[in-house]
Amino acid sequence: MARILVTGSKGTLGSRLVQQLEQNGHEVWQMDTRHEADERYFRADVANWRQLERVFEQPYDYVYHLAAEFGRINGEEYYDTLWRTNVIGTRNILEFQRRKGFRLIFASSSEVYGETKAEVLDEDLPLRQPIIPHNDYALTKWVNEIQIMNFERRYEVPVVRLRFFNAYGPGERYHNYRSVVCLMAYRALTGRPWTVYEGYYRTFMYIDDFIPTLARVADRFKPGEVYNIGGTDFRSVRELSDLILQLTGADPGLVTYLPEDKHNTVSKRPDITKAMRDLGHNPKVTLEEGLPPTIDWLRREYGL
Numbered sequence: 001m002a003r004i005l006v007t008g009s010k011g012t013l014g015s016r017l018v019q020q021l022e023q024n025g026h027e028v029w030q031m032d033t034r035h036e037a038d039e040r041y042f043r044a045d046v047a048n049w050r051q052l053e054r055v056f057e058q059p060y061d062y063v064y065h066l067a068a069e070f071g072r073i074n075g076e077e078y079y080d081t082l083w084r085t086n087v088i089g090t091r092n093i094l095e096f097q098r099r100k101g102f103r104l105i106f107a108s109s110s111e112v113y114g115e116t117k118a119e120v121l122d123e124d125l126p127l128r129q130p131i132i133p134h135n136d137y138a139l140t141k142w143v144n145e146i147q148i149m150n151f152e153r154r155y156e157v158p159v160v161r162l163r164f165f166n167a168y169g170p171g172e173r174y175h176n177y178r179s180v181v182c183l184m185a186y187r188a189l190t191g192r193p194w195t196v197y198e199g200y201y202r203t204f205m206y207i208d209d210f211i212p213t214l215a216r217v218a219d220r221f222k223p224g225e226v227y228n229i230g231g232t233d234f235r236s237v238r239e240l241s242d243l244i245l246q247l248t249g250a251d252p253g254l255v256t257y258l259p260e261d262k263h264n265t266v267s268k269r270p271d272i273t274k275a276m277r278d279l280g281h282n283p284k285v286t287l288e289e290g291l292p293p294t295i296d297w298l299r300r301e302y303g304l
Helices: 012-023 049-055 072-077 079-100 136-155 180-190 207-219 237-248 273-279 287-302
Strands: 003-007 027-032 041-043 062-065 103-109 159-164 194-197 201-206 226-229 233-236 255-258
Touching: 003 012, 012 027, 012 207, 041 049, 049 079, 062 079, 062 207, 072 079, 072 136, 079 103, 079 136, 103 136, 103 207, 136 159, 159 207, 180 194, 180 237, 180 287, 194 237, 201 207, 201 237, 201 287, 207 226, 207 273, 226 273, 233 237, 237 255, 237 287
Parallel strands: 003 027, 003 062, 027 041, 062 103, 103 159, 159 226, 194 255
Antiparallel strands: 201 233
16 A cells, blocks of 8 residues: 555646545545545645645645646636746746655656657657647647656656646536637537537547556556557547537537638647556446436536
């Protein structure tokens, strides 16, 4: 059993990760910015050094660093908060790692790949060609990875980087900056409009395929490694939208179709060979199987 800290533990992914790690027998401590009555929980802003000092008064074997400002449009409209949380916050975690000696598991993003002509995205691609991100969120995540690589070279800190690809499923509450599945499904259920950009493709990964893999990283930790954590269900964003219309019975007139999203990349298809080999990653759930429970959860959560 390991003592593990999860930053961003109250988020959609963090809360599920905490549950899985505890089921796996680990002693789990949490950190987020909400007030909670839990003896193993710290309320702290990852970008606030003074608040973090209390979190790291005790030792940890592993730290999962999930705390971040998430999303492309969120990062454009709240860029000051984005850069403070993601870049200063990650630098703070790295400084504490250098002093305390824990193993770090960092939540990166598929956004780091930027726009590329490569049909499949392998983990070494950003080191073989220039990275040109389309938005500030992507920029911060790539800066985070460079921060980590610099600390690995300078201080030999043990880190694993994970690049997440379009995880979705029950538990993700709606707001305007949420992931595409949650955003479209909630708007379909409530009669609100949404936009589909033609010719854009994504690989979707159901949360039940994702969380067990994420939790296994601590048990199969290989310092210096970077993994794509994605699914195999490669679909157009239009196809996703059409499925949501079909499952919800929403009015097709809610959807506006446009040719280009200047903040976003056209296609994201990961090579997940390494994650399958090293982490036992085995995604199986298709959109046809994962969307119904996701939509049902939204209906129950919001009384729709």
